[in-house]
Amino acid sequence: MESKSPTEKKIVQTALKLFNESGIEYVGMRELATALEMRVGNLTYYFPTKDDLVNRLSLDLAEENSKTIVTLGQVTMKAFFSMLQQVFRNHHKYRCLMLSFVHIMQQNPIIAKRYGKIQTSRNETWSKNIQGLREGKFISADTVEVDFLVSTIALIARFWISEANLSYKNLSEEQQQQHYTRMIARIFLPYATAKGKRDLMPLLVL
Amino acid sequence: MESKSPTEKKIVQTALKLFNESGIEYVGMRELATALEMRVGNLTYYFPTKDDLVNRLSLDLAEENSKTIVTLGQVTMKAFFSMLQQVFRNHHKYRCLMLSFVHIMQQNPIIAKRYGKIQTSRNETWSKNIQGLREGKFISADTVEVDFLVSTIALIARFWISEANLSYKNLSEEQQQQHYTRMIARIFLPYATAKGKRDLMPLLVL
DNA sequence: TGGATATTTGGACAATGACCTAATTAACGA
DNA sequence: TCGTTAATTAGGTCATTGTCCAAATATCCA
Numbered sequence: 001m002e003s004k005s006p007t008e009k010k011i012v013q014t015a016l017k018l019f020n021e022s023g024i025e026y027v028g029m030r031e032l033a034t035a036l037e038m039r040v041g042n043l044t045y046y047f048p049t050k051d052d053l054v055n056r057l058s059l060d061l062a063e064e065n066s067k068t069i070v071t072l073g074q075v076t077m078k079a080f081f082s083m084l085q086q087v088f089r090n091h092h093k094y095r096c097l098m099l100s101f102v103h104i105m106q107q108n109p110i111i112a113k114r115y116g117k118i119q120t121s122r123n124e125t126w127s128k129n130i131q132g133l134r135e136g137k138f139i140s141a142d143t144v145e146v147d148f149l150v151s152t153i154a155l156i157a158r159f160w161i162s163e164a165n166l167s168y169k170n171l172s173e174e175q176q177q178q179h180y181t182r183m184i185a186r187i188f189l190p191y192a193t194a195k196g197k198r199d200l201m202p203l204l205v206l
Numbered sequence: 207m208e209s210k211s212p213t214e215k216k217i218v219q220t221a222l223k224l225f226n227e228s229g230i231e232y233v234g235m236r237e238l239a240t241a242l243e244m245r246v247g248n249l250t251y252y253f254p255t256k257d258d259l260v261n262r263l264s265l266d267l268a269e270e271n272s273k274t275i276v277t278l279g280q281v282t283m284k285a286f287f288s289m290l291q292q293v294f295r296n297h298h299k300y301r302c303l304m305l306s307f308v309h310i311m312q313q314n315p316i317i318a319k320r321y322g323k324i325q326t327s328r329n330e331t332w333s334k335n336i337q338g339l340r341e342g343k344f345i346s347a348d349t350v351e352v353d354f355l356v357s358t359i360a361l362i363a364r365f366w367i368s369e370a371n372l373s374y375k376n377l378s379e380e381q382q383q384q385h386y387t388r389m390i391a392r393i394f395l396p397y398a399t400a401k402g403k404r405d406l407m408p409l410l411v412l
Numbered sequence: 413t414g415g416a417t418a419t420t421t422g423g424a425c426a427a428t429g430a431c432c433t434a435a436t437t438a439a440c441g442a
Numbered sequence: 443t444c445g446t447t448a449a450t451t452a453g454g455t456c457a458t459t460g461t462c463c464a465a466a467t468a469t470c471c472a
Contacts, residue, residue, distance in 0.1 A: 007449080023312055028428060041432090042450050050429065099308050102368045106229055119373065148392045155389075158372075159365040162308045166364075167325065183361075186354045190396030213419085234459065247463085248420050256460065 008046050011036060012060070015053055019096035024054060025103070051108050054097075058104070058111045061094040062118060069125050075132030077192075077199030083129070084153075084184065088177045091161055098161040119154075126150045138196035145191060152187055156180055214252050217242060218266070221259055225302035230260060231309070257314050260303070264310070264317045267300040268324060275331050281338030283398075283405030289335070290359075290390065294383045297367055304367040325360075332356045344402035351397060358393055362386055 004012075014036050018027045029050060033040045047053040068086045072079050091098050105112045127150050133139045134146070141149065160180040168176050185203040192200055210218075220242050224233045235256060239246045253259040274292045278285050297304050311318045333356050339345045340352070347355065366386040374382050391409040398406055 005449090023309075025309065026312075029430090030428080039451055039453095040429095041452075044430075045449070048430085099312075102305050102371060103229075103231065103309060105372055106232075115372075145392075148389065152389060152393070154373075155365065155369050156361065158369060159361065162368075163361050163364060165308060166311055166321075167360075183354065183358060186351075187358070187393065235461085236459085245421055246460090247422070250461070251419065254461080 005046075007042075011043065011046055011053070012056055016057055016094070016096070019057070020094075024096050024100050051110075054104060054108060055110055057094060058097055058108075058114075061090060061097055062114070064090045064093070065122075069122055071125055071128050072132060075129050075136055075138075077133065077138045077196055080129055080133060081181065081185070081199075081203060084157075085177065085181060087157060088160070088180065091157070092173055092177070095161050098158070099165060101158065101162075123150055123154060126153060133196070137193055138199065139188065139191040140193055141191045149187065149191070153184060156184060211252075217249065217252055217259070218262055222263055222300070222302070225263070226300075230302050230306050257316070260310060260314060261316055263300060264303055264314075264320075267296060267303055268320070270296045270299070271328075275328055277331055277334050278338060281335050281342055281344075283339065283344045283402055286335055286339060287387065287391070287405075287409060290363075291383065291387060293363060294366070294386065297363070298379055298383070301367050304364070305371060307364065307368070329356055329360060332359060339402070343399055344405065345394065345397040346399055347397045355393065355397070359390060362390060 011032075015027075015032055018032060018035060029040050029043055033043050036043070043053075047056065065087065068083060068090055070083075072083065097104065105115065127146060130139070130141070130146050130149055134141055160176070164171070164176040164180070168179065171179070181203055185200050189197065189200055189204070217238075221233075221238055224238060224241060235246050235249055239249050242249070249259075253262065271293065274289060274296055276289075278289065303310065311321065333352060336345070336347070336352050336355055340347055366382070370377070370382040370386070374385065377385070387409055391406050395403065395406055395410070
């Protein structure tokens with residue numbers, strides 16, 4: 001009974017497409033219904049409110065991120081940045097959410113509550129992995145420095161899409177991701193050992 | 207004739223207050239009019255559209271930032287960070303704008319156009335000042351590293367209020383600003399000379 | 413004072429998200 | 443195959459939103 005019906009899937013899929021193209025706030029339920037060739041009332045049959053629809057998208061993103069952001073067994077610089085880049089790709093796939101992040105959090109208490117809970121555990125995972133980098137002699141950093149790295153990464157990861165949307169609209173998606181990957185790599189660089197630097201260098205070339 | 211009337215000033219002032227409290231999107235023209243003890247139509251006499259009102263606020267912020275972000279004659283670490291902190295205060299004063307940044311840019315072409323123009327010159331000013339820090343032997347950084355510092359500062363400056371609103375809502379305004387000042391100080395730290403480190407240290411203590 | 417201009421009023425308008433009911437169609441198990 | 447449930451349509455109402463406008467009022471200068 002909890003399996004998602006084809007119609008439901010199609011709604012979510014089309015909503016994500018339109019929301020990504022025009023922004024969540026600028027796509028009305030009527031417009032979405034038209035794109036789906038169905039009546040508005042049918043939309044509300046699956047998703048009583050627009051918030052419920054946004055909530056679903058947010059759940060989907062959270063799920064994909066949960067698969068991505070894991071405590072790595074063998075933390076290497078490469079594995080770490082490959083994880084980071086997958087997060088970037090997830091964010092791009094659900095960019096409508098990232099662009100309306102603050103707005104959504106202010107308005108949608110369900111998402112806000114879930115986000116608050118998840119965020120602490122996410123930061124712990126990042127922290128563990130960065131400590132893994134230290135244990136693997138890729139970086140050398142004390143506790144305070146690890147915390148700094150975590151909170152800086154968190155900030156960039158949350159808002160890179162927003163800034164790219166403001167300042168680097170002309171760049172391709174890949175170039176944007178590269179720019180912010182480089183930014184994070186540069187933040188790591190001063191803490192990197194010789195071994196760590198070797199792995200960071202390829203990320204830094206222009 | 208271009209001098210702002212008392213009524214106009216009061217509208218701007220009250221709008222900023224309400225927008226900051228509840229968010230631009232959640233304060234209607236009717237609500238604003240009620241708070242001002244006037245009719246909605248009278249609001250539109252001064253500001254035909256809500257966008258025009260937001261645009262005015264945006265102009266005011268831009269003006270205050272223009273006074274703040276200047277090419278320093280004698281760049282010291284202290285002067286640089288004192289400038290940064292004034293920018294933070296400006297952003298906090300107009301935090302409703304910072305929180306709806308992306309939203310506004312997508313919707314308000316007038317603001318978007320102006321912002322695009324201003325941003326390049328702002329980044330140049332930051333760049334010059336950071337180069338000044340280098341010339342004053344506070345830091346040691348090549349061109350690429352200076353560019354990295356500029357773009358990282360730009361990102362943090364744009365979005366610190368948004369992140370604080372998500373993750374550090376329980377902290378006071380001052381504590382929030384301190385957190386992000388520290389973050390930027392830590393980004394500078396690896397490039398700081400002994401002299402530079404001496405000035406950064408006070409910013410880093412918890 | 414009289415006439416032009418500036419300001420204020422109150423209501424109308426279209427679009428939006430949400431909600432509702434009745435009727436129709438599709439799907440599926442007994 | 444019949445009956446029940448799920449899905450969909452069609453139509454409408456409702457409150458709220460930003461916007462717009464014509465008429466009324468206030469202000470000020472010649």
